[in-house]
Amino acid sequence: MTALVETRALTRHFGGLKAVESVDFRLDKGEIRAIIGPNGAGKTTFVSLICGRIAPSSGAIVFEGRDITALPAHRRVRAGIAYTFQITSIFPRLTVFDNVALSVQRRLLSAGRPKPSALKAGVGEALERVGLIDRAGTLAGNLAYGHQRLVEIAMGLALEPKLLILDEPTQGLSDGEVEGFIALVREIASDATVLLIEHNMQVVMDLARRITVMNFGRVLAEGSPEEIRANKAVQDAYLGTGSDG
């Protein structure tokens, strides 16, 4: 297997706080990987370093064999890393269509001036996949929360990324919506690598082939769902902080 992303001794400090401390991490092509860990373990900071929202204090990030540590966020997105925000971040005053069109437009711009027909087709396809095609004309801000999360994912999909990072995608979704989401991610994983931060253990166990556990900014354990379930240190970390099941 070839590595899609690798980090070497990746570190980020905020003042005295060691949010991410010397993390060596490897993600293979085609994987669905979950990162779990108690609140404040540094999960969001870690994926933010990969997608370029935050600059590292030290260490290196390699994507498809290329060192991207110094690359600004927008260039990383164009290289194929898409990020969906933990707190839903869409364009509430634009229609669902326009939200996704911004993604498609960006992808098409790389190949020259986008044609309106290609734009429409691209948006249609992404909305079809998340099941929002009949809401295309609605203002995104008027959608129910669960649907806003789907718009967010559609925007990520429409970029046709090689790596899709999902930051707590099921937070605030109903049980029914979570099931639909699991099916959606399986489908996405057929042509993209997925890295997700998730608190819902059901989702993690259902989806992930491998799990990375973080605590205090470091990688505590890594392995298959069964290995993680049986890991003593992981149990201690969760019981110790008494958080999230």
Added chain:
Amino acid sequence: MAFGPYFLLASLEGLVTAAVLALTALGLSLVFGVMRVVNVAHGEFFMLGAVLAWAVSTAFAGHPSVGFVAALFVAPLVVGGAALLSERLVLRRLGYDPEATIVATIGMLYIIQQLALTFYGADARPVQAPFNVRIQLPWFGYSGYKLFVIVAAIVLILAAWFVLTRTKIGLVMRATQYDRETAQAFGIPVDRVYAGVFALGAMLAAVAAVLIVPIQQAHYLMGRDPLLLSFIVVIIGGLGSLRGTVIAALLIGLSDGIISVFFSPTLAKMLATGLVAMVLVFRPQGLFGVPAR
């Protein structure tokens, strides 16, 4: 004349500028620090103070000191009242949105300027100093009143520092500045604190204007320079920092005084403004501030 006397004169003039500037900028800094809004009409409150000082002092016959002392009380109170009114009528309704507030205070700037022009006129008018003493320095005699202005400003700034750091009012203000929501949750009437701070900021400008008006004549456009200089001071000193404001006022006042004696004042202003813009671009926390992380 040699360099020495020029330099002493320039430094003294600079100190007077610095003293008045520190008071004015302190008002602007307070409003920005606590309310997180920029009051573009601040210079007009300064102008209003000066114009009122002229009106009050001419209304009192007899010794000029009577009118001056009256102005020292009346002008800030009237200006504070006007500020309070505009805060209640306009800023509060805007929810202190930073950009809308700037637009609205620009509107206030024009209104106050026009009112001054209509009722006071386009002339520059002098106000007599409360006393007329010359103090003999090594090379020349110097106005005792100007030295009084420096002392008065120091006293007022010390008083402000005492109120801000040693009293309950100061504590309430700092709590509001630190975290509006938490302050509200602890039962601090944030709404009234804002109104009070806005009025207080305007009053500081008015006091500064009353002090300066026997040196500089009152004119309806006189608010422009203090506004710009106060901006500069607040930016260089770091927003909302009392100590930074005073140090920056000294720096700006002294260099303004010294540069103006030796160079063209327009060039001095040009360079100062350009430099400060650069500070804001490359070191937004100010020269004395600490980066926010």
Added chain:
Amino acid sequence: MTITTRDWALHLGVIAILLAANFLLPEYHRGVFSRVLVLAVFAMGYNLLFGYTGLLSLGHAMFFAAGLYGAGLPLYHLGWSVPVSFGTGLMAGIAVAAVVGVLALRTTGVAFMIVTMMFAQVFYLGTLYFTTWTRGEEGLVLSQAMRSVEFGGWSLNLSDPSTRYMLALALFAVVLLAMLWLVRSPFGRTLVAIRENEERMRMLGYDVFRAKLTAVVVSGVFCAAAGAAYGLLFGYVGSGFASIQYSILPLLWVLLGGAATTLGPLLGTLFMFYIIDYSSGVTSAYLLVVGVTLILLVLFFPKGLLGSVRERWLGWLP
């Protein structure tokens, strides 16, 4: 997303009406309209940045004045021709906008407002300081002879009211259609989306800084074109046009007409001109009118005339 027939009809219709106005308006009002058309170009340039991109600058007088002086100084001192001077005016606008953009865009929000205001103040003081060339507040009067245009035996008199009106309208029409095209283009959508959610745009792979810098430069060029045209058509170049007041006025016009609408700037400029014109018959308190209008707008009417029309009735308005 593309320019519809309806868009074309509306904008070309407005231009046609303005063309007819040249022959229908009484002399005095034709003069007012000439000025309004040029200043509306200034407002449209401002609107691109403030309305569509969401960047509130308090220093646009600097771009207007860059065009004004960029055109006026070579014409006055070097005897360059009108078209060449117009070109140097645009160049000056591009240069100033690019430098100011690169620096000021490092800041956001209130700091951006103050930084642009300060750069404009430096520019204004510069026009006062270099008084040998600019004659400061007194300014330069560009005589009719300097402003005559000749191409191959054919001459154009810029102080003729009808010629002046037509040239002002030509500039206005070009910039209006450019705005329409821009707003309906992918770039226009990019700018609006940056206004709505900058961080999301970055994470969609957009180079936000470059887009904003482009917006500043295009906005600066439109404003410089207005400044250059103003100097050349009305024959006066003075530092008053670089003062803070000329940074506030376009904001006022755009707020009044409707931010982020293509035709709002024209409407706002026209309204404000006539409000002041009529009120000056009653009172000399011109500043009071400006001040009260600003406050009433932000308090009760933040979307402006066309913004409200779009919200209530015509959602398709560009």
